[in-house]
Amino acid sequence: MKSSFLYLLLVMVLSALACTEDDQYPSSFYNCFLYFQDSSLVNSSSSKYQQLLDEIKSSGVPGIQMSIQNKTDGMWLGTSGKVDLKTSTDLNSCNHTRVGSTVKTFTATTIFLLKEEGKLNLDDKITEYLSAGDIKGIENAEKATIRQLLQHSSGIYNYIQNLKFQTGSLNDLIKVWTPNELLDYARERKLIFLPVKTFCILILTTFFWE
Numbered sequence: 001m002k003s004s005f006l007y008l009l010l011v012m013v014l015s016a017l018a019c020t021e022d023d024q025y026p027s028s029f030y031n032c033f034l035y036f037q038d039s040s041l042v043n044s045s046s047s048k049y050q051q052l053l054d055e056i057k058s059s060g061v062p063g064i065q066m067s068i069q070n071k072t073d074g075m076w077l078g079t080s081g082k083v084d085l086k087t088s089t090d091l092n093s094c095n096h097t098r099v100g101s102t103v104k105t106f107t108a109t110t111i112f113l114l115k116e117e118g119k120l121n122l123d124d125k126i127t128e129y130l131s132a133g134d135i136k137g138i139e140n141a142e143k144a145t146i147r148q149l150l151q152h153s154s155g156i157y158n159y160i161q162n163l164k165f166q167t168g169s170l171n172d173l174i175k176v177w178t179p180n181e182l183l184d185y186a187r188e189r190k191l192i193f194l195p196v197k198t199f200c201i202l203i204l205t206t207f208f209w210e
Helices: 002-013 046-058 102-116 146-151 163-171 179-184
Strands: 063-070 074-084
Touching: 046 063, 046 074, 102 146
Parallel strands: none
Antiparallel strands: 063 074
16 A cells, blocks of 8 residues: 555656647537436525535636535535536536646645554655555655655656656556556656755645535
8 A cells, every 4th residue: 555655656747748739629518427326406505605616616626516515405516617628518517628737736634644643754764665666766765765755855856847748648548557557658768856854746626615
């Protein structure tokens, strides 16, 4: 379990998303359906939630999704805005979106829970949990610590800078990348900066609750 989360953390340190304004899909591309039952239509706070989404959208956000679940009302799903501005296609609750940097919050939380359970230390080298094959060809990976990955201070090459990755990503926007496929773009690459002991990165993730 620890290895899985550290593997994901290493990938996240190198990850980012890319898009291009030239990509265009027909509206039918976004057709979808929910594979579970929600309670959106009968939720007592539905209008309040929808108003919130509409306000955010009106501030300039192209499209937004939100999911709220509690024991009383069940699950509410809502959207506002467009999934595709070129075709003016409405965003639906069932549309999939890339999670992006939000996953950093969940991964970091899991790492800290493992720390609290005494299963790892933040200053452990990642080589204690990842195999030689996992980090082969990634400069400084043999010295990098869990803390450095969490702080983005290891200096490890960011594969989003690799033009081959950018081309591959843009040519297949719905591709599901494996960790090794992403790490391959960082292998045999020089550090982007020398590792530092202290570093600060601010990621704003907004959660709504009642």
